[in-house]
Amino acid sequence: xxxxxxxxxxxxxxxxxxxxxxxxxxxxxxxxxxxxxxxxxxxxxxxxxxxxxxxxxxxxxxxxxxxxxxxxxxxxxxxxxxxxxxxxxxxxxxxxxxxxxxxxxxxxxxxxxxxxxxxxxxxxxxxxxxxxxxxxxxxxxxxxxxxxxxxxxxxxxxxxxxxxxxxxxxxxxxxxxxxxxxxxxxxxxxxxxxxxxxxxxxxxxxxxxxxxxxxxxxxxxxxxxxxxxxxxxxxxxxxxxxxxxxxxxxxxxxxxxxxxxxxxxxxxxxxxxxxxxxxxxxxxxxxxxxxxxxxxxxxxxxxxxxxxxxxxxxxxxxxxxxxxxxxxxxxxxxxxxxxxxxxxxxxxxxxxxxxxxxxxxxxxxxxxxxxxxxxxxxxxxxxxxxxxxxxxxxxxxxxxxxxxxxxxxxxxxxxxxxxxxxxxxxxxxxxxxxx
Amino acid sequence: xxxxxxxxxxxxxxxxxxxxxxxxxxxxxxxxxxxxxxxxxxxxxxxxxxxxxxxxxxxxxxxxxxxxxxxxxxxxxxxxxxxxxxxxxxxxxxxxxxxxxxxxxxxxxxxxxxxxxxxxxxxxxxxxxxxxxxxxxxxxxxxxxxxxxxxxxxxxxxxxxxxxxxxxxxxxxxxxxxxxxxxxxxxxxxxxxxxxxxxxxxxxxxxxxxxxxxxxxxxxxxxxxxxxxxxxxxxxxxxxxxxxxxxxxxxxxxxxxxxxxxxxxxxxxxxxxxxxxxxxxxxxxxxxxxxxxxxxxxxxxxxxxxxxxxxxxxxxxxxxxxxxxxxxxxxxxxxxxxxxxxxxxxxxxxxxxxxxxxxxxxxxxxxxxxxxxxxxxxxxxxxxxxxxxxxxxxxxxxxxxxxxxxxxxxxxxxxxxxxxxxxxxxxxxxxxxxxxxxxxxxxxxxxxxxxxxxxxxxxxxxxxxxxxxxxxxxxxxxxxxxxxxxxxxxxxxxxxxxxxxxxxxxxxxxxx
Numbered sequence: 001x002x003x004x005x006x007x008x009x010x011x012x013x014x015x016x017x018x019x020x021x022x023x024x025x026x027x028x029x030x031x032x033x034x035x036x037x038x039x040x041x042x043x044x045x046x047x048x049x050x051x052x053x054x055x056x057x058x059x060x061x062x063x064x065x066x067x068x069x070x071x072x073x074x075x076x077x078x079x080x081x082x083x084x085x086x087x088x089x090x091x092x093x094x095x096x097x098x099x100x101x102x103x104x105x106x107x108x109x110x111x112x113x114x115x116x117x118x119x120x121x122x123x124x125x126x127x128x129x130x131x132x133x134x135x136x137x138x139x140x141x142x143x144x145x146x147x148x149x150x151x152x153x154x155x156x157x158x159x160x161x162x163x164x165x166x167x168x169x170x171x172x173x174x175x176x177x178x179x180x181x182x183x184x185x186x187x188x189x190x191x192x193x194x195x196x197x198x199x200x201x202x203x204x205x206x207x208x209x210x211x212x213x214x215x216x217x218x219x220x221x222x223x224x225x226x227x228x229x230x231x232x233x234x235x236x237x238x239x240x241x242x243x244x245x246x247x248x249x250x251x252x253x254x255x256x257x258x259x260x261x262x263x264x265x266x267x268x269x270x271x272x273x274x275x276x277x278x279x280x281x282x283x284x285x286x287x288x289x290x291x292x293x294x295x296x297x298x299x300x301x302x303x304x305x306x307x308x309x310x311x312x313x314x315x316x317x318x319x320x321x322x323x324x325x326x327x328x329x330x331x332x333x334x335x336x337x338x339x340x341x342x343x344x345x346x347x348x349x350x351x352x353x354x355x356x357x358x359x360x361x362x363x364x365x366x367x368x369x370x371x372x373x374x375x376x377x378x379x380x381x382x383x384x385x386x387x388x389x390x391x392x393x394x395x396x397x398x399x400x401x402x403x404x405x406x407x408x409x410x411x412x413x414x415x416x417x418x419x420x421x422x423x424x425x426x427x428x429x430x431x432x433x434x435x
Numbered sequence: 436x437x438x439x440x441x442x443x444x445x446x447x448x449x450x451x452x453x454x455x456x457x458x459x460x461x462x463x464x465x466x467x468x469x470x471x472x473x474x475x476x477x478x479x480x481x482x483x484x485x486x487x488x489x490x491x492x493x494x495x496x497x498x499x500x501x502x503x504x505x506x507x508x509x510x511x512x513x514x515x516x517x518x519x520x521x522x523x524x525x526x527x528x529x530x531x532x533x534x535x536x537x538x539x540x541x542x543x544x545x546x547x548x549x550x551x552x553x554x555x556x557x558x559x560x561x562x563x564x565x566x567x568x569x570x571x572x573x574x575x576x577x578x579x580x581x582x583x584x585x586x587x588x589x590x591x592x593x594x595x596x597x598x599x600x601x602x603x604x605x606x607x608x609x610x611x612x613x614x615x616x617x618x619x620x621x622x623x624x625x626x627x628x629x630x631x632x633x634x635x636x637x638x639x640x641x642x643x644x645x646x647x648x649x650x651x652x653x654x655x656x657x658x659x660x661x662x663x664x665x666x667x668x669x670x671x672x673x674x675x676x677x678x679x680x681x682x683x684x685x686x687x688x689x690x691x692x693x694x695x696x697x698x699x700x701x702x703x704x705x706x707x708x709x710x711x712x713x714x715x716x717x718x719x720x721x722x723x724x725x726x727x728x729x730x731x732x733x734x735x736x737x738x739x740x741x742x743x744x745x746x747x748x749x750x751x752x753x754x755x756x757x758x759x760x761x762x763x764x765x766x767x768x769x770x771x772x773x774x775x776x777x778x779x780x781x782x783x784x785x786x787x788x789x790x791x792x793x794x795x796x797x798x799x800x801x802x803x804x805x806x807x808x809x810x811x812x813x814x815x816x817x818x819x820x821x822x823x824x825x826x827x828x829x830x831x832x833x834x835x836x837x838x839x840x841x842x843x844x845x846x847x848x849x850x851x852x853x854x855x856x857x858x859x860x861x862x863x864x865x866x867x868x869x870x871x872x873x874x875x876x877x878x879x880x881x882x883x884x885x886x887x888x889x890x891x892x893x894x895x896x897x898x899x900x901x902x903x904x905x906x907x908x909x910x911x912x913x914x915x916x917x918x919x920x921x922x923x924x925x926x927x928x929x930x931x932x933x934x935x936x937x938x939x940x941x942x943x944x945x946x947x
Binding site for chain 1: 748750774776788790792794795803806807814861
């Protein structure tokens with residue numbers, strides 16, 4: 001982790017923004033630096049946590065050379081589901097969608113987990129380095145199915161009684177992410193099964209999920225308000241509260257996602273597969289990697305994180321609405337790219353995304369503290385995105401050189417990159433071989 | 436010969452020097468080319484051949500030295516400059532746009548226009564057809580390049596370079612992916628062009644080819660000029676020792692003792708989706724592969740050789756039929772993952788596109804297929820990965836700075852060792868090799884040959900496809916020959932010869 005801090009220009013950018021913030025911040029009447037105050041910094045964490053959760057999942061998706069444009073809409077749909085579960089009793093569209101989704105998720109996830117455990121135990125003991133041992137009927141099919149069925153029964157036993165009344169905190173925290181996961185998994189299945197571009201599939205899902213969100217909310221409900229204590233359970237407020245009076249709960253969710261997914265990418269074979277698929281999908285497939293399964297899981301997790309973000313959104317803004325996540329996918333993609341993850345896949349990290357999200361958040365905060373016009377803020381943000389990415393990928397001399405070369409040669413198609421310039425994506429070329 | 440020697444010197448390069456980050460790639464190298472001459476440029480990988488040619492063709496600038504064309508010093512700062520000076524280069528790695536047609540690729544950047552604005556597709560197509568006809572290449576100018584085989588794509592590259600009306604043509608290993616018939620066609624074209632007065636720089640690792648084709652040869656070693664001489668004064672052995680600086684006489688391998696049948700394939704068929712329904716690629720192929728044997732597959736490009744390997748590895752896009760038995764048990768191989776679990780490994784022809792993660796280190800590449808066994812409950816164990824990688828590097832003699840070196844920076848031969856090594860790490864029973872020595876230098880080739888023999892001696896069953904007949908004859912215990920998706924014969928070691936293979940590989944008459 002520390003080597004990353006020292007190595008990357010990104011963290012210097014974060015430090016620079018932080019420094020500018022401290023130096024230019026307005027000072028309160030008591031002489032305190034407002035930017036540096038606990039309250040302000042933790043507020044930044046609260047503000048970035050929804051985008052941050054999405055960006056965390058997006059990092060994995062982009063690492064596989066994919067993209068997910070549907071996260072905003074999936075979050076909107078999930079926010080409607082969450083708000084409706086909290087405020088309306090009975091088999092509403094939200095309950096009718098959410099409870100089966102949760103049961104299905106529990107079934108599939110637990111069955112897969114059980115099978116994975118048996119498989120891992122078999123592989124660990126196998127001779128040589130080949131996992132040739134096949135699972136028998138009991139351990140391969142029956143026990144996983146039983147585990148999945150038990151989990152599904154358990155969640156049904158837990159949630160169905162809540163349908164008649166209204167859902168509690170734990171109820172929505174289970175059901176809403178399951179809905180997101182289901183839609184994310186559909187993204188993945190269509191991309192893999194139809195061999196379609198992720199861009200197109202998730203674009204279609206973006207439109208579809210938005211429509212579903214409006215249908216679920218109903219004609220007359222552009223907004224579903226959630227008043228904790230009156231039309232919803234009072235305990236729901238815990239999701240917007242501060243732990244020990246300091247740390248905002250949404251921020252904890254974000255940090256947990258960063259740590260867990262970051263560890264998964266770094267320390268598990270699943271993480272390595274993501275990088276391998278993004279680096280060279282064909283080579284990954286021919287190495288015997290389950291490319292399709294890995295991709296489906298990646299999109300499903302992204303959907304689930306959108307579901308978690310939706311619950312936090314409802315808690316934060318006391319409402320669920322179909323236009324909740326407008327533009328969110330682009331904010332998330334911007335944060336991922338600022339964080340140094342290549343849109344071509346195969347290169348990047350969650351740590352980078354974390355920095356990218358913070359840069360974005362601190363910047364917005366800084367602009368707000370200075371009372372800068374919100375439209376001007378957008379312009380500045382756009383410039384910052386391009387600037388940060390340029391700084392990471394190139395230096396100034398290179399940029400000027402590129403412009404000059406293009407004019408002089410006029411024909412980029414026949415031009416080879418100069419030797420010594422890092423061109424890691426050129427599989428066809430022998431730029432790195434001197435033969 | 437005398438007329439050629441008297442003919443004008445087209446190109447002269449003097450004291451060319453080039454350094455990369457402290458490493459001297461070229462050290463005061465002299466080179467000259469006469470009109471109408473085929474001048475072979477030889478040397479091991481890393482000798483500086485490609486660097487010299489990149490400088491002449493304007494891809495890279497030289498650090499020092501002069502280039503003279505027709506006796507006049509010229510500055511070649513870009514590909515455009517080189518083209519203006521009449522220099523064209525055909526790169527070893529293809530430089531085509533896969534989604535465009537053959538004609539569009541040939542005229543890329545120089546498309547014929549109608550009214551100075553609109554693409555004149557018909558004129559482009561017609562011009563391409565004329566050009567291809569002149570080269571004797573049977574290709575549809577409107578076919579999409581992505582749908583062509585590697586050898587056919589190479590022919591498009593050649594047509595593209597020739598369409599520039601170049602006086603100096605640089606060919607960087609043009610035959611490395613061509614079948615013998617395509618090679619012959621290429622040589623005919625090259626001789627024809629030389630007779631027309633074009634100066635040709637011909638880079639190749641294949642000594643027989645150079646002895647046959649070239650008028651003069653220049654050998655580079657470690658960035659230095661070793662010799663330039665008329666080919667008549669050279670011999671195979673002299674060339675090799677000039678290149679390598681040591682003797683590498685190929686030892687004929689001792690006949691291996693055959694083990695039991697590991698892989699038995701009966702009536703293997705394959706259909707792939709084509710534009711008009713399903714197209715049949717393989718027709719009822721039978722084969723038996725014994726432990727400890729190298730079974731070679733010969734045949735022309737497109738005869739179904741590669742498809743056999745792909746089908747046995749579960750990597751074919753089409754639908755397969757027939758029965759496969761592994762150790763006497765019937766098996767299904769629907770995916771590469773299934774193949775890996777059964778202990779079947781495939782080293783593909785295209786190591787950069789399909790074999791390696793070029794950005795990743797040797798360790799990551801080697802560990803990739805064995806991750807499920809190196810990991811514990813899905814958690815990777817870097818120490819385990821490092822152990823496997825170090826083991827592989829030692830066993831196969833991969834020359835590298837360490838297991839963390841990115842594979843993109845390895846030479847072709849060492850990259851190939853990494854690809855083979857990553858599969859050996861999975862302890863396979865059957866190893867499928869597709870063109871295992873394509874585009875790698877003489878020294879590395881010998882090492883790969885020795886490795887293949889050693890693996891067979893350890894009891895591994897090896898199925899190997901190769902376009903290079905000497906390679907098949909050297910390594911294979913038996914040779915199976917394919918033509919048009921059918922097995923046309925099987926030759927024992929005693930029966931096998933280049934003539935026998937070519938006889939069986941020749942396409943059947945169209946009527947059949």
